[in-house]
Amino acid sequence: MSEEKVRIFDTTLRDGEQTPGVTVTPEQKVQIATRLSDLGVDAIEAGFPIVSHGEMQAIKTIVNSGLKAEICGLARATETDIDAAIKCDLKYVHTFIATSDIHMKFKLKMTREQVLERAVHAVEYAKKHGLAVEFSAEDATRSDRPFLLQVFKAVEQAGADRLDIPDTVGYATPQYITQVVNDVRAATKLPISMHCHDDFGLAVANSIAGINAGAACAHVTINGLGERAGNASLEEFVMALQCLYNKKHNIKTQMLYETSRFVSNTMGIIVQPNKAIIGENAFGHESGIHTHGILNNPLTYEPISPELVGRKRWLQAGKHAGAHGINAMLAEFGITPTEEQLKLIVEKQKDVADKGKAITTADLLSIAGEVMHNAQFEEKFKLYDFHIVTGMNIIPTAVVRLNAEGKDLISSETGVGPVDAALKAIQKIAADVASIKIREYKLDSITGGSDALAEVSVKVEDKNGNIVSARKANEDIVVASVEAMMDAINKVLLKKVLYSKS
Incomplete structure (x- = not known):
C-alpha cells in the first residue's frame, strides 16, 4: 500500500456546493471541474443529477468535456436517481443509503431488511446499465x-466496484476509523474510500487514519467546503499525506493555492486567514522572533516551503515586528535605512499599531519615507480622474484616466458594482507594467451615519507572488477604493524597479 498512490475523489461540486448559502451556475461548475482536473484529482463528483435540470446539464457538459479525471454523479439508491445519472452520460455513479438505526427509523422509516434490499437493487440496477458503482453506507x-x-458484503456480491465509509456527522475518532476500516477490509475485497465530515475538526485526521488502515481513497473538497462544518480539506489532506506520511498522489501541489482562490471567489465563501496551507496567513510572519528566525533559515518557523503549494512567504509590520523583519521588508523595495533610521521607523510603526491599526505596506513605506526624507517614493502611476455610471437596471461602468510615466492612459470596464468596475479599469491599464490580482478587499466605516468616513484596505499580489497592501479613507467608498488601489500599484512598481536593476 505504501507504494500505491492514494486516490483523490473531489466532491467540491457536490458536497461542497451543499455548503449553506452556496450555489453556482452550470457554467461555473464546468470551470471548477476543469480546474480540479488540471490540479490532478483522480475523480470528480460533478453533482447530484436528480436535483435540477440545470444540474443535469452541468454534469453532462462536464462528462463530455474530455477532462482527465473520472466524472461521477451522486444517486440515492433508487432507479429514478440512477436514471437521472444515466441521462447525464455518466459512466460512474456514487449511490448511497443510510445504514444507521437513527437514520433508518427517523429519516427513511425503513427496516434493516428493506434497506438491505434497496441497496442491493440499486447496485444491480446501475451495473445492468453499464455503470461503475461506488456504494456508500x-x-x-x-x-x-x-x-x-x-x-457491504451484499453490495459486493451485487457487483459494486468500490465501498465508501462516510463519517456523516463527523463523530468518529482516528482510532475508531481504524477499527471500522479493518473490519470492512476483513469482510470484503473491494477498494475502500473515506468520506469524513469536520464537525469536530477531525475530518483530515480521520481520512488519514482510514488510509493508514488500508483505505485506498478519500473524498475531499477544496477549502474543506461542505455541509455544516464541511468536509476533509483537499489541500490539508494531500500535504499531510505527502509531507508527514510519505504517501504518493497525483495532485500538482504548486496549483493548490490558485485553485483554492478560484473556488473561493466562484462560490463566494471566504477562506479563514489562519487556515492551514491555503489561508492568507499560512506563510505570513509578524513576530520579531519568528521573522528573525525565518530570515536566517525558513525551517525555523515553516514546516514546508511556501512555493511547494504555490505560495510565497511574506512579512507583516506591526507591534510584534522587530528590526530584522522591518529591515527585510524595506529591503524588498531597495530601501536601506541607517541603524538609527531603522530604529525610528520601527518605533513609529509600533506607535501606529498600538492604536489598533494594521500596518499596510504603504503605511510602512510612508513612515520610512518620512524618516529618511526619501524621494524614491514618487508615484509612477498618477490618477487624473474617473467617472462611474451606475443605477437600477444599469450595468455599472467605470472610465478611468491615468498617467503612467508621462503617458496619458484611459480605460473603461464594467463590474458587479461601481467599485468592482473602477478597480477592473485600473487593473486593465496597469496590466502591462504591474500585472496584479486583488487578494483581499476590506471596507470599514470609521464614523457613523450615511456620510460615514469609509476606510478601504486592499491587498494585491503581483505575478512574482509579492504581496503589497494599502489603505485609504474617504467619504466616498469608490474614491477610497480607487486611491487604495493606486497606492498599492505604485508600491508594486517600486519592487519592479528594484528587480529590473538587479
Whole structure:
C-alpha cells in the first residue's frame, strides 16, 4: 500500500456546493471541474443529477468535456436517481443509503431488511446499465457494525466496484476509523474510500487514519467546503499525506493555492486567514522572533516551503515586528535605512499599531519615507480622474484616466458594482507594467451615519507572488477604493524597479 498512490475523489461540486448559502451556475461548475482536473484529482463528483435540470446539464457538459479525471454523479439508491445519472452520460455513479438505526427509523422509516434490499437493487440496477458503482453506507460510523458489514458484503456480491465509509456527522475518532476500516477490509475485497465530515475538526485526521488502515481513497473538497462544518480539506489532506506520511498522489501541489482562490471567489465563501496551507496567513510572519528566525533559515518557523503549494512567504509590520523583519521588508523595495533610521521607523510603526491599526505596506513605506526624507517614493502611476455610471437596471461602468510615466492612459470596464468596475479599469491599464490580482478587499466605516468616513484596505499580489497592501479613507467608498488601489500599484512598481536593476 505504501507504494500505491492514494486516490483523490473531489466532491467540491457536490458536497461542497451543499455548503449553506452556496450555489453556482452550470457554467461555473464546468470551470471548477476543469480546474480540479488540471490540479490532478483522480475523480470528480460533478453533482447530484436528480436535483435540477440545470444540474443535469452541468454534469453532462462536464462528462463530455474530455477532462482527465473520472466524472461521477451522486444517486440515492433508487432507479429514478440512477436514471437521472444515466441521462447525464455518466459512466460512474456514487449511490448511497443510510445504514444507521437513527437514520433508518427517523429519516427513511425503513427496516434493516428493506434497506438491505434497496441497496442491493440499486447496485444491480446501475451495473445492468453499464455503470461503475461506488456504494456508500450513509452514517456508517454510527451504524451497527454487523449490519454495516452485512450490507457491504451484499453490495459486493451485487457487483459494486468500490465501498465508501462516510463519517456523516463527523463523530468518529482516528482510532475508531481504524477499527471500522479493518473490519470492512476483513469482510470484503473491494477498494475502500473515506468520506469524513469536520464537525469536530477531525475530518483530515480521520481520512488519514482510514488510509493508514488500508483505505485506498478519500473524498475531499477544496477549502474543506461542505455541509455544516464541511468536509476533509483537499489541500490539508494531500500535504499531510505527502509531507508527514510519505504517501504518493497525483495532485500538482504548486496549483493548490490558485485553485483554492478560484473556488473561493466562484462560490463566494471566504477562506479563514489562519487556515492551514491555503489561508492568507499560512506563510505570513509578524513576530520579531519568528521573522528573525525565518530570515536566517525558513525551517525555523515553516514546516514546508511556501512555493511547494504555490505560495510565497511574506512579512507583516506591526507591534510584534522587530528590526530584522522591518529591515527585510524595506529591503524588498531597495530601501536601506541607517541603524538609527531603522530604529525610528520601527518605533513609529509600533506607535501606529498600538492604536489598533494594521500596518499596510504603504503605511510602512510612508513612515520610512518620512524618516529618511526619501524621494524614491514618487508615484509612477498618477490618477487624473474617473467617472462611474451606475443605477437600477444599469450595468455599472467605470472610465478611468491615468498617467503612467508621462503617458496619458484611459480605460473603461464594467463590474458587479461601481467599485468592482473602477478597480477592473485600473487593473486593465496597469496590466502591462504591474500585472496584479486583488487578494483581499476590506471596507470599514470609521464614523457613523450615511456620510460615514469609509476606510478601504486592499491587498494585491503581483505575478512574482509579492504581496503589497494599502489603505485609504474617504467619504466616498469608490474614491477610497480607487486611491487604495493606486497606492498599492505604485508600491508594486517600486519592487519592479528594484528587480529590473538587479
